[in-house]
Every structure is written in structure tokens, then in C-alpha cells.
Amino acid sequence: MKKLIVGLFVLLPTFAMAAGPSVPLMKAGNDLTDNASLQRGAKLFMNYCLGCHQMQYQRYERTFRDIGIPTPVGEEQLIFDGSKVGSHIKNAIDPDDAAKWFGAPPPDLTLISRVKSPDYIYTYLKSFYKDDSRPFGVNNVVFPSVGMPHVLQELQGVSTAITEEVEEHGHTVTKIVGTVSDGSGEMSDDEYDQAARDLTNFFEYVGEPSRLESKALGIKVLGFLFILFILAFLLKKEYWRDVH
Ligand code: HEC
Numbered sequence: 001m002k003k004l005i006v007g008l009f010v011l012l013p014t015f016a017m018a019a020g021p022s023v024p025l026m027k028a029g030n031d032l033t034d035n036a037s038l039q040r041g042a043k044l045f046m047n048y049c050l051g052c053h054q055m056q057y058q059r060y061e062r063t064f065r066d067i068g069i070p071t072p073v074g075e076e077q078l079i080f081d082g083s084k085v086g087s088h089i090k091n092a093i094d095p096d097d098a099a100k101w102f103g104a105p106p107p108d109l110t111l112i113s114r115v116k117s118p119d120y121i122y123t124y125l126k127s128f129y130k131d132d133s134r135p136f137g138v139n140n141v142v143f144p145s146v147g148m149p150h151v152l153q154e155l156q157g158v159s160t161a162i163t164e165e166v167e168e169h170g171h172t173v174t175k176i177v178g179t180v181s182d183g184s185g186e187m188s189d190d191e192y193d194q195a196a197r198d199l200t201n202f203f204e205y206v207g208e209p210s211r212l213e214s215k216a217l218g219i220k221v222l223g224f225l226f227i228l229f230i231l232a233f234l235l236k237k238e239y240w241r242d243v244h
Contacts, residue, residue: 041202152186157185
């Protein structure tokens, strides 16, 4: 019994940590039917993320086709390492080296929107803040002690944490409740939000490319049912004409 109680006390903090970030996630508000947004997201990914993160289950060709980029345009503007358009979206980074540099290997992002959630990715991209105690000078509100540098800092500017004093179990603790940019980035706050939303949108599409198809199929099915309804209606009219 004693062991059990001690065990519980040892386990408790682990559960508390597993409960995740104390801040609520922001709503991504992304739209999978918005091709322009998906295309901007793809461009941001190829430029800012592919250096470290792969999408090893996703092919360039399929991506271009699904989100409406003509193959020659995609080949010219979005493939930077001479890969064939039929190949998977990969980089040449050695996971062991990366783990040494960043303390953790950059995960494959093909399924990240399913493993986490679109709202999480959106919030994560908006939650880096200046923290000089970290190796790259930044930390993240929803991913404390994150290994990833803030690669979009040139777009967002330098963000600092907004803190709040809260009462917890009888004493005051300082909690990080958000971040604010100093405006030194290339983008305004709204533009950066949109960039984070476009990236999130792209990740959600890559995680479930079939959703785009099922949406398109859903519209076709509705169209078919509508035509069927009209035909049935006309047929009924025709059928009853002689009865009245
Ligand atoms: C310089 C290398 C590098 C670049 C470039 C980079 N990342 Fe990362 N990223 C990492 C590393 C390393 C981790 C693992 C962090 C950890 O486990 O501490 C990571 C983790 C992540 C995660 C997972 C977070 C989680 O909760 O599991 C996401 C999402 C992510 N990165 C998105 C992006 C996006 C989007 C871009 C491009 C805008 C990007 N990364 C660019 C190195 C990079």
C-alpha cells in the first residue's frame, strides 16, 4: 500500500506534464478548399521547413496536382534540390546529425496535423518567444524547451512572452499566456497569422489528401441527387397527368 501511494506521488507530476500546454489553443480557421492558401502554404514549407523536415510519404507530383499547381511551374518554383517531380518530398539531412544539433531530430511532417491538430500547429507557429536561456535564444509556449529554432522570425519579428501572475494552490506563479512581436519582421501581425494559417492548411491537406477528393466527390454526389430529383419530379408529373 505504501508503495502504491509513493508510486502515485511519483507518477502525478508526469500526468500533470502530459496534460499539455496550459494555454488554450488558438483556432486555425484554415480552409481546405482554398487553393491559393494551400499553394502559399506549400511555398512556405519548401522555403522554410524542408531544410530540416521531410514529408516522406508525400510526392511532389500529387501535391502539385491536388492543389492546382501546373507541373512545370511546380518543378521550376518549388523543387530546389533537383528531385524528380515523381519523388517523395525529402531532404538530405542525416537524422543523427540533426539530433546532435538540435537535441532532437526534426520529425517527419507528413502526418503532423493528424498526430497533433491543425489548431496545435497554428498555435505552435505563433508561440515562439525570446528566451536567452535556450540554445537558439527562443522557446515556445505550447512546446516548452523546444529544440527547433524560430525559422520564421524574419517574417514575424522578434516575439517576447506576455506573462501573468496567477494564484495557484495558495501561491502566486508567473504564467506565460501569449506572445507579442516587436514588429521588426517582414510581415504585419495579420500577414503572419495568414502565413501560419496557410502552412497549417497545407499540413492538414498533406495529412489527409483524400479529404480534398471526398469534398469534390460530395459536391458531385449532391449534383447527381439534384438532377435525379428533377427527373423523378418530371416523371411523377407525367405519370399522374392522365389520372386527373
Ligand atoms: C533548423 C531546422 C528546422 C527547421 C528549418 C524547421 N524545424 Fe520544425 N523542428 C525542428 C526540430 C529539431 C524539431 C523537434 C523539436 C523537439 O523535439 O524539441 C522540430 C519540430 C517541429 C514540429 C513538431 C512540434 C511538436 O509538437 O511535436 C512542428 C509542427 C514543426 N517543427 C514545424 C515546422 C515548420 C512549419 C517549419 C517551417 C516553417 C519548421 N518546422 C522548420 C527543426 C526545424
